[in-house]
Amino acid sequence: NNPQTIAVTLTVSPPASTVAEDFETMPSWSSSFDGSWGSAATWSIVSGGQSGNALQASRSSQGSSVKAKVYSVTASTNYTVTVYVKCPSFGGTYWCETACKLGSNTAEDFDNNSGTWTMIKKFANDGTNGNGATWTQYSVALNTGSNTQITLGYKLGSYGGAGPTVQWDTMRITPDGAVPAISRSPATLSPTCTQGSNASNQTFTVANSGLGVLSYSVSDNVSWLSCSPTSGTSTGEADTITVSYSTSGLSAGTHNGTITISDPAASNNPQTIAVTLTVNPPPPTIGRSPSTLSPSCTQGSNASSQTFTVQNTGGGTLSYSISDNVTWLSCSPTSGTSTGEADTITVTYSTSGLSAGTYNGTITISDPNATNNPQTIAVTLTVNPSKITVAENFTSMPSWSSSYNAAWGSAATWSIVSGGQSGNCLQAVRSSPGSSAKVKVYNITASAGYTISVYIKCPSGSSYWAECAYKLGSYTAQNFDADSGSWTMIKKFASDGTNGNGNVWTQYSKTFNSGSNTQISVGYKLGSSGGTGPTVRWDTLRIQ
Structure with missing residues (x-):
């Protein structure tokens, strides 16, 4: 068997x-x-x-x-x-x-x-x-x-x-004889933050992967993190531990710490969690000045170049690029970097081919890493109509807009004579007391800068006044005679003031901006109070 x-x-x-x-x-x-x-x-x-x-x-x-x-x-x-x-x-x-x-x-x-x-x-x-x-x-x-x-x-x-x-x-x-074991998940933590801020809270779990009761404590070795709770028990269930970070005072860079979970009775005591904290430099912020540009030009010309600045008002390095959305401007340079210094950008305008009117464009400064990306500069271009200029050479008698002779005296004699500053000229003489004025209204361009000039030849005399003045808008010779204080004097001669200019052709001028006006009145006056006055001549009037 x-x-x-x-x-x-x-x-x-x-x-x-x-x-x-x-x-x-x-x-x-x-x-x-x-x-x-x-x-x-x-x-x-x-x-x-x-x-x-x-x-x-x-x-x-x-x-x-x-x-x-x-x-x-x-x-x-x-x-x-x-x-x-x-x-x-x-x-x-x-x-x-x-x-x-x-x-x-x-x-x-x-x-x-x-x-x-x-x-x-x-x-x-x-x-x-x-x-x-x-x-x-x-x-x-x-x-x-x-x-x-x-x-x-x-x-x-x-x-x-x-x-x-x-x-x-x-x-x-x-x-009896039940030996606990520490289980933690994850085994590493990798928080990140921007310099000056606190990293977001994170969590990990602790569980007993052995037998009996795991009675654990949680500790760490750095000042910039804390765990809650710091102790607990587990018979197999997973306990959640919250890690809070106090990182706002740390410099940019990498910082390392260790969280330790301990139970002297555990078979694998202690267990650790490696914490690698990355503190990033604060991001850049786009600063630009000014935030608007308002170039202007006369039709047919290019507006004058302008500038703006770009700088980093945040942290780290601003790596910017510049673009625009119109053909009539260009920026130089179109890119750059800033760690805080202000970079000057030149805006060049190609506006000579544009008709009169208002044009809008946008300059964009971009850095995808900037906290306020993108930033813009609004450009409002005004193209003024071509400026009207005036040339009065007194070759023949002007078509006066108005004439005036004060009622208290006689009229002056106005004529075109040879011997002017260049060719003929306007001449006024009088043989007895009186005040006489001639005014002509000319068309000009609004919102334009002008210089008005005229040549005058005046001998010295007694008891007289000889004036040349202008007033923006359309006004009469009577207004010039009665309210000359509201006119801008280009030149006045008088026996009690500047008594002539030695009878020598001399140019006199004034500058002005036309504002909203599209007309200008130019007046000539000769008066005397005690008899005859001097013979006065005017020539080569220019408004340009």
Whole structure:
């Protein structure tokens, strides 16, 4: 009967796992019980627990209330049951109990048969009267034997009045020999920011990838980051840790730090997260001045060149380019860099081929990296009509717009004579007192700069005045005689002022801007008050 065999059946049970109740929300109780001889306690989830929220029980009158929950465990396994309790001392008759019992049991059983339960911690006025309202961990060790369930119970009772407010948190049922392991994700962090600002918050997770309970702490080695929370526990769930950065005071460049997650009981203690912070220089900002340009020219000519400046009013280096959207201007240079200095850009205009009118263009300064990209300069070009000029050579008598002789005297004699500054000239003489004026109105161009000039030849004399003046607009010789103060004098001779010019042809001039006017009145006057006046001549009038 050779050979013979023996069958071996190996059963590999899964490792016992840790049971965790953190009371972040109200547990799904397996049962609740309130003694019929009194009122029910108030059960709630509140903040301020040992870690996060906590379970709280309070009562305003006598009674006994119990909550119980059944958890699964592994048979034939050694466990340690731990729970944090916070209980104040109290002057009345009360009892606060935390206990466990193997198997599936009820809250009513805990209240009526608490002697069969294993007490984890009991507070009472006739025993241990609270723990100073300080979070304290209490524990019991047990072996599950054949049991695959365990019941945890929480009780608050009082007699003759109210009871204390009690809190519970962080309940664990941990198998012996359960070694936790630190798991963190990600293993690196790479925050970035601009110099002068704080990097955005980031997160990582910590979890127990081993057995039992991971009780970890979080620390770092640099001043420019902080983690929250800095401690916690995990039986497998992933806890989120927030990393906040205080980087506004750091210089541009790369900065390194390390976050360390520690649990001396973990199989892989400690674990680290490498933090590589990049602080970028502040971005550039486009500065330009002025923000508008308003060139002007006369039709047929080019407007004068203008300039504007470009500079970086931010950080780093501004690398800019310049463009425009019209054919009648060009910029030079069309690109450049600035770390703060102002670069001068010249705008050249090619406007000679444009008709009279208003033209609009835009110069654009661009840098994709600038905080305010792009920036523009509005260009408004005014092309004025070709300027009208006037030339009066007195070859023949002008077609006067108006003439005037004051009523109190005689008229002067006006004529065209030879011997002028160039050819013929205008001459006025008078043989007796009086005041006589001649005015001619000429067309000119609005908004244009002009120079008006005339040659005059005047001998000295007595009791006389000889004037040549202009007034923008259309005016009469009578206005010139009666209101000469409103006219601009080109030259006046008088016996009581400038008494002639030695009878020598001399040019006199004035400059003006026509503004909105399209006409100008030019007047000539000869008057005397005591007899005859001098013989005065005018020639070569120019308005240009």
